[in-house]
Amino acid sequence: MKKIKVMIVDDSALARQTLLNILSLDPEIKVIATAADPLFAARKIAKEKPDVITLDLEMPRMNGLTFLKKLMSYQPIPVVIISSLTTKGAEASIQALEYGAIEVITKPRVATREFFEESRIQICDAVKAAAAAKIKIVTSVANVNIMLPKLSADSVISLPQIPVSIKETTDKLIIIGASTGGTSAIQGFLERMPPDCPGIVIVQHMPELFTRSFADRLNAICSITVKEGVHGDIITPGKAIIAPGNKHLMIRKTGARYCVEINEGPLVNRHRPSVDVLFRSAAKFAGPNAVGIIMTGMGDDGAKGLLEMKQSGAYTIAQDEASCVVFGMPKVAISLGASNIVLPLDKIAGHVCQLLMR
Helix, strand or coil, X not given: CCCEEEEEECCCHHHHHHHHHHHHCCCCEEEEEEECCHHHHHHHHHHCCCCEEEECCCCCCCCHHHHHHHHHHHCCCCEEEXXXXXXXXXXXXXHHHHHXXXXXXXXXXXXXXXXXXXXXXXXHHHHHHHHHHHHCCXXXXXXXXXXXXXXXXXXXXXXXXXXXXXXXXXXXXXXXXXXXXXXXHHHHHHHCCCCCCCEEEEEECCCCCHHHHHHHHHHHHCCCEEEECCCCCECCCCEEEECCCCCEEEEEEECCEEEEEEECCCCXXXXXXXXXXXXHHHHHHCHHHEEEEECCECCCCCHHHHHHHHHCCCEEEEECCCCCCCECHHHHHHHCCXXXXXXXXXXXXXXXXXXXXX
């Protein structure tokens, strides 16, 4: 089996060693080099081109954003941003995604064994997603020897014992799940939505703080309101709510209105927030009043949840392979028969608008 060749670029010796330890534990990954700053990295890239680069943003001599922009202009290589958990770092990381970075995750803290294990899962999965995005080969994300148990949405929200019949109303919801490549996909979708569109609820796999910067960025450029969700938020037309990083988000019915519930449960499909958790809540409380959309992403989070939405009467859409950065989550959903239709990204918003007008 050909291993994914990774270069670590970070000015902190401790961070380089921690990442080296984490990545070396995965049998599908090989760290071929480390560099203390982008100039050292450029010299090493010239000798042996890595499949993936992990990149810090705040470094001496040349910051990570400048390096990323130059790299994508002259010698594109998949990049995973590993940034400190700060508001400034979050804003720079959103800009890095616009420059072409594949994923953004936070630097691991090693205060507890549980946090280290979760960080290890997220970092290894991010590297594999980046490699798949570049070479268009879906790499297995699971390794039973080194990974924590892969929990399902059952660990956060249960299915009703008896299927609940939900009356279809004119109050509709749009429910979206995405991962690798999802930031640009979600932006493209939301930019096409009119100010009076139904309420939208989104799970995008991102760390805490980063989702707030992402929501603020979208709110500034879209005609609808976009915000990071807080517990009890009412879902209203013309507003999109994005799940906060490191927390699950579910929808609930309160009287005649829908609201969101924030939950700090365990990782589901190795993610928090999880698309499956959101989709199951939509199946449980919205049924035929929801439109479910699964977009680009590594792995299978959301596939089973989309099937549950379809079985509850929701209309479901999967993004097609050609427009996906990584055709993982939609591919699994399609194979399960979870989607009513498969569409390229630039056709999804128009189709949803036509559907809801009918």
